[in-house]
Amino acid sequence: MKNYTELDVWKTARKLVKTVYDLTSKFPNTEIYSLTNQINRSVVSIPSNIAEGIGRQTDKETIQFLYISKGSLFELETQLFLANDLNYISEKQLSEVLENITSVKKLLNGFINYFKNKK
Secondary structure (H helix, E strand, O other), X not given: OOOHHHOHHHHHHHHHHHHHHHHHOOXXXXXXXXXXXXXXXHHHHHHHHHHHHHOOOOHHHXXXXXXXXXXXXXXXXXXXXXXXXXXXXXXHHHHHHHHHHHHHHHHHHHHHHHHHHOO
């Protein structure tokens, strides 16, 4: 197994963190302790749980952390829809970040299937 820092899924999730932080940096200051914080925590959780999963002893444990990462992706997606509803991000910005989220989802699903089918 490669070092987690060499994995495409981790690299792509890391790029998503930068994209999302750039978006939330423009949110109103009144959101700093609510939606901004929640979004940033969700996006940071994605590559963090991928890394933690790779550091685990068994494939079962690894898969568990990959599923946690996947859950954070869905949480992030919902929060970004809410940010759009509140007019903190435009439809175009939402669409672009959703494309990035979809890329991470596909890579993560593939990685989960790799561990599930590993014999």
